Amino acid sequence: MSLTQAAKSISPLQGGEPTWPKVLAGYRQPHRGRSLNELMVTLVPFLGLWTLAATAVHHGFWWGTALTVPAAGFLLRLFMIQHDCGHGSFFAHRRADDWTGRLIGVLTFTPYDYWRRAHAAHHASAGNLDERGVGDITTLTVTEYHSLSRSRRLAYRLYRNPVVMFGIGPIWLFLIKQRLPFGMMRSGAEPWVSTMATNLAILVLTLGLIWFVGFGSILLVQLPIVVLAGSAGIWLFYVQHQFEETHWSHVPQWRFQDAALHGSSYYELPPVLRWLTANIGIHHVHHLSSKVPYYRLPEVLRDYPELRGIGRITIAESIRCVRLVLWDERCQRLVTFRDAGAMPPLQQ
Numbered sequence: 001m002s003l004t005q006a007a008k009s010i011s012p013l014q015g016g017e018p019t020w021p022k023v024l025a026g027y028r029q030p031h032r033g034r035s036l037n038e039l040m041v042t043l044v045p046f047l048g049l050w051t052l053a054a055t056a057v058h059h060g061f062w063w064g065t066a067l068t069v070p071a072a073g074f075l076l077r078l079f080m081i082q083h084d085c086g087h088g089s090f091f092a093h094r095r096a097d098d099w100t101g102r103l104i105g106v107l108t109f110t111p112y113d114y115w116r117r118a119h120a121a122h123h124a125s126a127g128n129l130d131e132r133g134v135g136d137i138t139t140l141t142v143t144e145y146h147s148l149s150r151s152r153r154l155a156y157r158l159y160r161n162p163v164v165m166f167g168i169g170p171i172w173l174f175l176i177k178q179r180l181p182f183g184m185m186r187s188g189a190e191p192w193v194s195t196m197a198t199n200l201a202i203l204v205l206t207l208g209l210i211w212f213v214g215f216g217s218i219l220l221v222q223l224p225i226v227v228l229a230g231s232a233g234i235w236l237f238y239v240q241h242q243f244e245e246t247h248w249s250h251v252p253q254w255r256f257q258d259a260a261l262h263g264s265s266y267y268e269l270p271p272v273l274r275w276l277t278a279n280i281g282i283h284h285v286h287h288l289s290s291k292v293p294y295y296r297l298p299e300v301l302r303d304y305p306e307l308r309g310i311g312r313i314t315i316a317e318s319i320r321c322v323r324l325v326l327w328d329e330r331c332q333r334l335v336t337f338r339d340a341g342a343m344p345p346l347q348q
Contacts, residue, residue: 020257023304024289027296030092038295039081039100046074046107054221058213065220072228073276079108079233080278080294086116087290102194106201109174109226113194114181123290126241127259129250129327134183137165137238139248141327142340157337160325165238170230232277239318240265240283245311246334248327260287265311267318284311 049071056064084090085101098112105112122135132139140148140156148156158164179199181191210218247262267281274281282297285307292300301307313321324334328343 020261020288024285024292024300027300028089028092028289028291028293030089030293030296032091032093034295035090035293042074042077042081046071046078049074050221050225054209054213054217057220058217065224068221068224069228071221072225072232075108075225075229076232077276077278078104079110079229080280082108082110082112083119083280084278084294086112086119089291089293092291102198105198106205108229109198109202110178111181111191111194111198114184114191115178115194117184117187117191123287124256126287127246127248127263128254129248129329130254137242139242139325139327139334141329142335142343143329145326145340162322166231166235169234170227173234174226174230236267236277236280239267239313239321240280242324242334243311243313243318243321244324244334248332257288260284261310263287265313266308268312268314 049067053064053067053071056062056067081090082101082104085097085104088094088097090100091097101112101116105115118135125131125134126136129141138156138159145153145156179195181187181195184191206218206222209222241264243265245262246265247259249259261284264284264287265281266284269277269281278294279297280286280294282301285292285297285300286294321334323336325337326335326340327333328335328340330343
């Protein structure tokens with residue numbers, strides 16, 4: 001009996017010691033030919049759409065700007081491949097994963113090694129109220145919010161405003177913040193080498209493209225693509241952890257598997273969006289075992305359909321999640337600013 005077949009006889013959701021690591025071990029091995037094909041069917045259309053859009057705009061055909069929307073979709077998918085490389089799950093070969101991730105990072109404006117370290121911290125502490133702030137959407141508790149000064153409350157409200165979060169946020173993150181290793185300034189040479197090398201590669205590539213199609217074409221094509229893809233990426237990251245039934249707790253109550261399974265959503269998307277987002281909506285499974293390649297995540301849901309009912313949110317439900325901005329430790333759920341305003345202060 002194979003490991004995967006043996007795992008199917010286990011009932012991880014039925015009491016006893018959690019067995020998900022053993023179950024998911026059977027899905028961790030990537031098919032390297034499939035991985036290479038996934039890369040090609042994403043990279044080639046992106047480059048084709050980018051070239052067609054930039055060439056059209058360069059020659060005065062403004063319909064080319066409409067191609068930035070599908071191009072952004074493919075850039076988003078490239079970021080998801082970079083994401084799997086960061087987990088060492090795309091090729092399951094350290095050098096191949098790292099260099100694939102670094103090269104894609106030039107296109108996504110995301111320094112790979114710097115981002116990988118921050119994202120690893122996110123996976124290690126997701127749902128832990130004592131270790132927030134690295135690679136996360138900043139989320140305050142109701143008590144913390146009430147303890148802030150009026151100006152800092154206003155700043156938090158602005159930060160959580162959808163226009164700022166999904167409009168200004170991508171511009172700040174991908175065009176400005178990731179040009180320096182913020183949060184890791186004193187964490188050794190790697191974050192600096194990662195950001196500076198990526199910046200240099202972006203500069204050289206941009207100068208070459210300006211020479212080829214002109215500055216105006218770059219501005220009207222590359223900038224919208226990065227911002228649109230960035231907005232979609234931040235949205236996905238947001239709804240993967242900011243939903244009504246999410247799970248947060250303090251140490252020692254915090255447990256990795258509970259936080260992964262119940263603190264990450266299953267974002268059910270239509271087939272086209274599932275493909276463009278590289279199945280990242282199956283986020284609870286991804287957090288249970290980040291070594292599972294994204295194209296094998298649907299296999300887990302197929303073999304363990306009980307996972308479909310955990311943390312499931314639809315597109316319509318995800319839109320309503322934007323209102324949930326504070327963690328209420330008494331009710332153990334996310335609440336709105338209005339809900340928090342109606343609550344009496346929590347006694348310390």
